[in-house]
Each structure stands twice: as C-alpha cells, then as structure tokens.
Amino acid sequence: MCSWARGVLIALLWGTSTTALASGVPEGVEVLGRPATDTEVIAWDIDVRPDFLGLPPGSGDVWQGEETWLAQCASCHGDFGDSNEIFAPLVLGYITEDDIKTGRVAALQDSAVTRTTLMKVATLSTLWDYIFRAMPWNAPKSLTHDEVYGLVAYLLNLGYVVEDDFVLSDSNIAATQALMPNRNGMSREHGLWSVRGEPDVTGSSCVRDCDVGTAVISSLPDYAMNAHGNLAEQVRDWGPYPGLWTAPDNMATDQAVAEVAAAPDAALNAGGCAGCHQMSGQLVGPDFEAIRARYAGEEHIAYLRDKIANGGVGVWGSAPMPAMPGVDDDALQQIVAWLISGDGG
Amino acid sequence: MASDAEQGQLQAAPESFLSRDLVEGISRDGINPGRRSLLQGAFTAAAASMVAPSLMADDDPDIVNLPSWTRSLGKPVVANPYGQPSPYEANIVRRQSPGLTRTDQSSVSFTPLQNLFGMITPSGLHFERHHQGWVDIDPRRHRLMINGLVDTPMVFTMEELLRMPSVSRIHFLECGANTGLEWGNVAVPTVQYSHGMLSASEFTGVPVSLLLERAGFDRKRATALLAEGADGSSMTRTINLENALDDALVAYGQNGEMLRPENGYPLRLVVPGVQGVSWVKWLRRLEVGDAPWATKDEVAHYVDLMPDGTHRQYTSIQEAKSVITAPSGGQKLLKQGYYDITGLAWSGRGSVEKVEVSVDGGRNWRPARLEGPILPKALTRFHFDWVWQGEEALLQSRVTDSTGYIQPSRAQLVALRGTRSIYHNNAIQTWRVGGNGEVHNVQLG
Numbered sequence: 001m002c003s004w005a006r007g008v009l010i011a012l013l014w015g016t017s018t019t020a021l022a023s024g025v026p027e028g029v030e031v032l033g034r035p036a037t038d039t040e041v042i043a044w045d046i047d048v049r050p051d052f053l054g055l056p057p058g059s060g061d062v063w064q065g066e067e068t069w070l071a072q073c074a075s076c077h078g079d080f081g082d083s084n085e086i087f088a089p090l091v092l093g094y095i096t097e098d099d100i101k102t103g104r105v106a107a108l109q110d111s112a113v114t115r116t117t118l119m120k121v122a123t124l125s126t127l128w129d130y131i132f133r134a135m136p137w138n139a140p141k142s143l144t145h146d147e148v149y150g151l152v153a154y155l156l157n158l159g160y161v162v163e164d165d166f167v168l169s170d171s172n173i174a175a176t177q178a179l180m181p182n183r184n185g186m187s188r189e190h191g192l193w194s195v196r197g198e199p200d201v202t203g204s205s206c207v208r209d210c211d212v213g214t215a216v217i218s219s220l221p222d223y224a225m226n227a228h229g230n231l232a233e234q235v236r237d238w239g240p241y242p243g244l245w246t247a248p249d250n251m252a253t254d255q256a257v258a259e260v261a262a263a264p265d266a267a268l269n270a271g272g273c274a275g276c277h278q279m280s281g282q283l284v285g286p287d288f289e290a291i292r293a294r295y296a297g298e299e300h301i302a303y304l305r306d307k308i309a310n311g312g313v314g315v316w317g318s319a320p321m322p323a324m325p326g327v328d329d330d331a332l333q334q335i336v337a338w339l340i341s342g343d344g345g
Numbered sequence: 346m347a348s349d350a351e352q353g354q355l356q357a358a359p360e361s362f363l364s365r366d367l368v369e370g371i372s373r374d375g376i377n378p379g380r381r382s383l384l385q386g387a388f389t390a391a392a393a394s395m396v397a398p399s400l401m402a403d404d405d406p407d408i409v410n411l412p413s414w415t416r417s418l419g420k421p422v423v424a425n426p427y428g429q430p431s432p433y434e435a436n437i438v439r440r441q442s443p444g445l446t447r448t449d450q451s452s453v454s455f456t457p458l459q460n461l462f463g464m465i466t467p468s469g470l471h472f473e474r475h476h477q478g479w480v481d482i483d484p485r486r487h488r489l490m491i492n493g494l495v496d497t498p499m500v501f502t503m504e505e506l507l508r509m510p511s512v513s514r515i516h517f518l519e520c521g522a523n524t525g526l527e528w529g530n531v532a533v534p535t536v537q538y539s540h541g542m543l544s545a546s547e548f549t550g551v552p553v554s555l556l557l558e559r560a561g562f563d564r565k566r567a568t569a570l571l572a573e574g575a576d577g578s579s580m581t582r583t584i585n586l587e588n589a590l591d592d593a594l595v596a597y598g599q600n601g602e603m604l605r606p607e608n609g610y611p612l613r614l615v616v617p618g619v620q621g622v623s624w625v626k627w628l629r630r631l632e633v634g635d636a637p638w639a640t641k642d643e644v645a646h647y648v649d650l651m652p653d654g655t656h657r658q659y660t661s662i663q664e665a666k667s668v669i670t671a672p673s674g675g676q677k678l679l680k681q682g683y684y685d686i687t688g689l690a691w692s693g694r695g696s697v698e699k700v701e702v703s704v705d706g707g708r709n710w711r712p713a714r715l716e717g718p719i720l721p722k723a724l725t726r727f728h729f730d731w732v733w734q735g736e737e738a739l740l741q742s743r744v745t746d747s748t749g750y751i752q753p754s755r756a757q758l759v760a761l762r763g764t765r766s767i768y769h770n771n772a773i774q775t776w777r778v779g780g781n782g783e784v785h786n787v788q789l790g
Contacts, residue, residue, distance in 0.1 A: 024552075024554055024555050024558050025555055025558050025559055026510055029509060029510070029555075029559060030559070032501065032505040032506075032508055032509055032559075033499045033500060033501045033505055033559060033560075034499065034500055035497050035498060035499060035500070036490055036492060036498040036499060036500045040490065040500065041490070041492050041498050044490055044573075044629065044630050045490075045492060045630070045632065046579075047571060047573070047581060047632065047638060047640075049634070049636065049638050049639070050636070050637075050638070050639045051636065085447070086447055086448060087447070087448075087451075104654065104655075105654070106654065108650065108654035108655075108656075109652070109653065109654035111765060115650070117645050120644065120645050120648065120656060121644050121645055122639070122644060122656075122658075123639040123644055125639060126639050126640065126641055126643075126644040126645070129581075129638075129640065129641070130640070130641035130645075133578070133579045133581070134476075134477060134577065134578040134579060134580075134641070137450075137477070140477065140577040140578065140579070141577075141579075185654065185655055185656055186644075186648065186655065186656050186657075186658040187651070187655045187656065187657050187658065188657075188658055188659060189657075190649075190657045190660060191662075192657070192659075192660035192661055192662045192664070192769065193585060193659045193660070193661055193662070194585060194587060194588075194662070195585075195587065195588060195591065195618055195662055195693070195694055196587075196694075197662060199664060199750055200761055200762075201753045201757055201758050201760075201761050201762070202750060202751055202753060202757075203743060203750075203751035203752045203753040203754060203757060203773070204751065204753075204754070204757070205745075205751055206710075207701065207709065207710040207711075208709055208710075209708060209709065210707055210708050210709070210710075212706065212707040212708060212754065212756075212789070213756070213789055213790045214705065214706030214707065214708060214739060214789050215789060215790060216777060216787045216788070216789060217788055217789060217790035218530040218531040218787065218788040219531050219777070219785055219786065219787045219788075220531055220532075220533075220534055220785065220786060224534075225534060227443060227444075227534075228440075228442065228443060228533065228534055228535070228538060229443070231534055231535060231675035233436055234436055234440065234457070234535065234537065234675070235436060235437075235457075235459055235460055235535075235675065235676060236434065236436060236437060236460045237436055238433065239460070240671075240672075240678075240679070240684070241459075241671055241672045241673075241676035241677060241678065241784075242676065242677055242679065243436075243675055243676060243677070244675050244676070244677055244783055246534070246675075276447075276449070278443060
C-alpha cells in the first residue's frame with residue numbers, strides 16, 4: 001500500500017516537526033533513522049492486498065500470458081501448469097462450474113485429489129503479488145506489470161475460470177475475483193491467530209489407568225527404515241543411545257569396492273548434488289549408482305564435466321539439471337573421477 | 346589403534362574389528378548371550394594386540410595405557426579461529442528428509458534434537474527453511490523500511506539499528522509444518538525428522554514497538570503488520586499487531602553473535618510463540634496496515650485443511666507441545682538399568698507449567714522434572730528417571746502450559762482436524778522401546 005500524497009505531506013512537515021515521541025522511545029533515539037523518500041517507498045512497497053490496494057495499473061490477455069508462460073514458467077511448472085516435477089501442480093482440473101458459482105472447491109474434501117494452487121487460492125491478489133515479487137524462480141522481479149497480468153489471465157484460463165479471449169486489467173480484476181473457485185474456502189474461525197485465542201482441541205488431564213488405546217496402529221515398515229539413510233550414522237555413535245544400523249546388507253558387502261572409490265562426500269555436499277541425487281534410487285535426478293554404471297571409463301570425463309558445469313535435460317527424464325556454478329574445479333575433478341571409476345556397484 | 350573408542354561401548358565402531366555377521370546379527374536381533382560372548386572375545390583380542398604388559402581382566406586399557414593425547418603436545422591457539430565441534434561429533438548435523446522437497450532452495454533441513462542438551466540450539470544446527478534459497482547480504486547495504494499507516498515512512502541502516510536500545514531474549518522457533526509428515530501415519534524414523542523444525546536461540550534486537558512508535562504508527566486504524574524479506578522471494582507474512590507490540594523484535598543477534606546467513610543475516614523478525622514462517626528473514630520492510638495481506642504463504646501454503654474442505658487461514662500460534670528427544674526413534678538402549686529420559690516442552694501462548702511422562706502408552710503418567718530457567722515462549726528441558734528392565738515400553742510426554750492448556754493426543758487432534766491439515770500438529774509423540782532395546786516411532790490407537 002502506498003499513500004504517496006500522505007508521505008509527501010509528512011516529509012514536508014518532518015523538518016519543522018518536533019512531535020514528542022511516545023513513551024517507549026528514549027530521548028535521543030529520534031536522531032536514528034530518516035524519512036523514506038517517495039521513490040524509495042515505491043521501489044520496495046510492491047505488495048498487493050486482497051482489496052487490490054497497491055495494484056499497479058496495466059493489463060494482459062491470455063495469449064500474451066501463454067507466451068510469457070512458455071518462455072519463463074513452463075520449464076518448472078509444465079506447459080499447462082500441471083507439472084509435478086519441480087513444484088506441486090498449479091492447475092490440474094478438479095475445478096467445476098459449480099465451484100465457481102459457490103466459491104468453494106468441492107474436491108478439497110476428497111483426500112484422493114491432489115490439491116493444486118488454483119484449488120486453494122481464495123484471493124486473486126495473491127497470484128498477482130507473488131508472481132510479481134518472486135517469479136521466475138531464478139530471476140525474481142524481472143517481469144513487467146503487464147506480463148504479470150497476462151500470466152494471471154493464463155492461469156485462470158487453464159483452470160477454466162475465464163475464456164480464451166479474456167483480458168485481465170486493473171479495472172476488471174475485482175470483478176474477476178468474484179469468479180475465484182475457492183474464494184469462500186478460507187476460514188478464520190480458529191484460535192490460532194491471537195496469542196489469547198481459544199484452543200479448539202485440548203488434551204486429557206488423566207494420570208492413572210487412563211482409557212486410551214495402546215495398540216500400535218502405525219509404524220515404519222522394515223523396508224522403509226533405510227529411506228532416510230543409515231540411522232547409525234545420524235546420531236552420536238559413542239553415547240548411551242547409538243543409532244540403529246539401517247543400511248542395506250549389500251552396502252556392507254561391497255565395502256572393498258567402496259574403499260577403492262569412496263564417494264567425494266564433501267564435494268557432493270558443497271555442490272548441492274545430494275539435493276537431487278542419492279546413492280541408490282531415483283530422486284529428482286538419477287541415482288549415482290546408475291550414473292556410474294552408465295559413464296564408467298575415462299571417455300566420459302568431458303561429457304560429465306560439461307553436464308555438471310552447464311546442466312542439461314532429457315537424458316534421464318524431464319526434470320532439468322541446472323548448471324552447477326557452485327562446484328569449483330577441484331570438486332568437479334573429484335566428482336567426475338569418482339563417477340567414471342566404477343560400475344556403480 | 347582400536348582401543349581409544351571401544352572399551353565400555355559395545356557398538357561404537359563395530360566394523361573395525363567385529364565380524365560382519367556378528368554386527369548384522371546384533372543390528373537385526375540385538376545382543377543375545379551368544380553374541381555377547383563373541384563380543385567379549387573380540388574386545389579381548391583387540392586389547393591383547395596392544396602393548397599392555399600388565400593388564401588384568403578388570404583393568405581398563407584406556408586408563409592403564411595412557412592415550413596419545415596424554416603423551417603428546419596439543420594444538421596451538423587459533424588453530425581454528427572460529428571453533429568447530431569435535432570430529433567425533435560429525436554425525437550431529439542438519440539433515441534433509443529425502444524426497445520431501447524437489448529443490449534444495451525451497452527446502453528444509455532438520456535440527457538433530459536427539460543429541461542436543463539444554464534449551465539452546467547451537468546456531469550452526471538451527472533448522473533451515475528457505476523458500477527461494479538463502480543469501481549473503483552486505484550489512485552496509487541493508488536497510489529496514491517502515492511504512493504504511495505511519496506519520497513518517499522511515500528508513501534505518503544497520504548501524505542505526507545497532508545503536509538503538511536493544512534487548513536479548515530466549516525464544517523457540519518452530520515451523521508451522523513441524524511434525525506435519527506425521528498427520529496421517531508414521532512417516533519418518535527419528536525425532537530429527539519428526540520434530541527437528543524446532544530450534545531455540547537467544548535473540549538480540551530492537552523491539553518492534555519501539556520502531557513503530559518512532560515512525561508514529563496509526564494506533565486507531567492499525568491491526569496488522571506486513572513483514573517482507575530482502576531475498577529473491579521477498580517473502581511476506583502478515584503479523585498480528587497484538588503480537589508485534591507485545592514482544593516482537595527486529596533481531597540481528599543470535600546466541601551472542603550476529604545471525605547466521607541461513608537464519609536471516611543481518612536482520613530478521615522475531616515473533617515469539619508464532620510459527621517460524623512469520624519470522625521473516627533478511628527483513629527489509631515492515632508495513633503497518635488495517636487488514637491482512639493474504640500473501641502466498643497465507644493462501645497457498647500455511648493454511649490448514651479441515652475435513653469439510655475449508656482451509657484455516659492465518660493460523661499462527663504454536664500451541665503447547667513436547668517431545669522426548671532421548672531415547673527416541675532410531676536409537677537403541679544397549680543395557681538395562683537407569684536411563685534419564687529427557688526432552689523438550691514449549692508453548693506459544695506462555696510458559697511450560699508441567700510435563701508428565703508415561704512409559705505405558707498414556708495409561709499412567711508421572712511428573713517430569715523441569716530444568717530452569719523456565720521462560721515464556723522458550724524451550725524447557727525436562728528429565729524423567731527411568732529404570733529399564735528389558736520390558737517393552739511406550740514412551741510419551743505431555744505438557745501443560747501456563748494457560749492451563751494440555752497437549753492433546755493424536756487421536757484427540759485428528760478427531761477434530763482430520764489428517765490432511767499439514768500444519769500445527771502438536772500431538773503427543775510415542776516412542777516404542779522393544780525388548781531388544783530398539784526404539785521406534787509409532788502411533789497408538
């Protein structure tokens with residue numbers, strides 16, 4: 001919200017005003033800080049409220065939105081906002097004409113349905129605000145106002161909220177808000193906003209022979225005990241409670257191989273590799289065992305160096321591998337030497 | 346030499362001289378009498394291989410044979426200008442939960458609660474939750490702006506903020522999604538992953554109330570604050586003005602030093618008792634307003650789905666919660682006898698009044714001993730004396746806070762909120778101790 005005229009007025013008064021500060025502010029503190037200029041406030045005050053206070057003028061249509069989308073957004077979100085590769089889907093269907101009438105997305109009651117952003121978002125201002133401030137992912141705040149209007153129009157069109165020829169602008173955005181499928185889906189009837197709020201659930205004060213079920217109804221199955229790695233290596237290994245050994249059996253039997261070609265853990269961690277690749281089993285990217293199996297041998301050095309340094313897509317799936325400028329040359333050498341050194345076990 | 350670590354600890358580094366079959370057998374089935382004698386044999390063999398001229402059966406070789414550090418010159422000062430943990434603590438680090446997120450920039454790392462003591466989290470182990478990566482900000486170029494419903498929109502430099510009257514306070518910081526993976530069923534093995542989006546620090550900074558007064562905020566109209574970060578996402582959250590005026594800080598200090606970059610260097614908002622997402626990092630702006638903003642993390646995320654399909658919006662307060670941190674899931678009791686069951690309790694509405702512990706799945710409860718100081722909206726450490734005689738046990742803790750609120754069981758919570766709300770799961774946690782000493786995460790019903 002900008003109240004520029006108000007700001008100017010106050011700025012003019014500032015020089016002559018000797019308004020006494022309220023009680024919590026010690027004498028002398030008024031020399032700290034200075035009035036913000038109008039230009040400074042405009043540069044930072046980019047938020048848009050649900051009542052569209054703060055929304056800059058502009059417009060964009062579905063087709064312009066699609067063009068921007070394909071260039072800037074589709075690589076992560078998919079051409080139709082439906083990708084589940086990098087982020088949860090933005091739009092996937094599940095929104096009905098009836099939802100648009102009632103303002104409540106009925107499919108939110110169905111636990112089998114994937115909740116998309118458009119199913120949840122009650123306020124159009126949120127889409128505009130967030131896309132403008134934070135998108136695209138790797139270059140936030142690079143979109144123009146009109147591009148953002150177009151992108152919001154495109155998203156609404158993907159959700160069948162508006163027609164193909166729709167143009168979204170500052171003059172019709174309030175009317176468009178009235179079409180938001182889940183506009184009535186938010187509740188503030190709870191005690192978690194105020195520190196003095198009323199709790200909705202309270203526990204029992206029973207201390208003796210309490211009537212509670214003590215049958216185990218959920219626990220991790222054995223096969224999942226290793227999903228978080230070897231727990232023995234994740235706790236203090238000399239104290240009263242050592243961790244459970246949850247590494248798969250074959251990890252131990254291949255110890256000799258592992259010693260010859262130990263993974264360069266430091267380089268992999270520093271480079272951020274482990275966020276997408278794990279030793280065994282596909283995560284976002286292929287697992288290291290598979291990579292090592294495919295690229296064993298020195299003839300792959302140049303190829304792997306290029307892929308790590310510059311990224312790529314389409315070799316193992318549709319999730320793109322970003323360029324990894326954080327991997328310095330030493331680390332790159334270690335990682336590549338390790339990748340080509342074995343058959344991946 | 347194998348001697349330094351082994352004596353007195355059965356499993357410290359078994360692979361160094363125990364047979365693979367034996368180790369796997371112990372991991373799988375625990376220590377039975379047969380395996381115990383094999384272990385003792387191995388220790389004896391290891392000890393015998395050292396120069397130990399007069400070692401008797403009851404003599405501890407770590408006492409009789411002076412270790413290398415007792416017979417050598419130590420390292421100089423400033424060998425590490427910024428001190429580091431012992432290399433023997435290398436396992437105690439922040440960790441990601443595999444597959445939880447698909448990017449490293451919008452992701453989480455969890456605090457290793459199972460191995461920490463007291464009520465403060467070491468800054469380097471404070472959990473991370475970033476929405477668009479973390480940044481290194483030059484403090485000379487960082488500014489805080491205060492605008493909106495104020496007499497004068499203001500700008501402060503870091504130098505000016507550090508000159509202002511400051512306070513230091515200890516508070517917990519818990520992500521609203523902490524324990525969110527466990528709503529439907531047990532999903533993770535250890536307390537690090539189930540409760541590790543929880544940390545506590547001493548924060549130093551300037552009260553938000555002072556800054557708002559300095560800017561002359563409109564007391565009649567103002568009901569909410571917008572906090573905004575300086576990172577790429579410029580993340581925004583609406584803050585209840587009541588909280589902000591009560592005890593919120595614009596903080597630059599954490600545990601006696603400046604904030605760590607991952608925790609918002611050089612400036613973050615501290616909103617005691619409120620979920621972590623509202624503690625905006627790399628804080629660049631506070632805007633005073635008369636209505637909430639419905640930011641991305643108040644509409645698409647951090648909204649709690651109820652069984653009727655509505656989402657609770659602006660859920661902020663972290664209600665009272667406790668968890669036993671040791672022994673806890675993924676650990677193992679090696680011997681019978683005395684154990685100090687210990688854990689943490691906290692409340693976003695006040696201070697911890699009482700913690701009770703049950704070893705039989707909630708049928709019977711006895712009070713735990715609270716360790717001081719007990720501070721509002723901070724972690725309180727509790728202890729409970731327990732003698733384990735090899736029986737199966739179901740360990741739970743239950744906190745009562747200063748408002749009289751009692752931590753609910755999972756069944757009580759789910760009965761009202763269902764299992765899909767992701768956020769604000771403060772249910773009682775159960776750890777099952779098996780007859781073999783293995784501790785597992787379980788849910789009861």
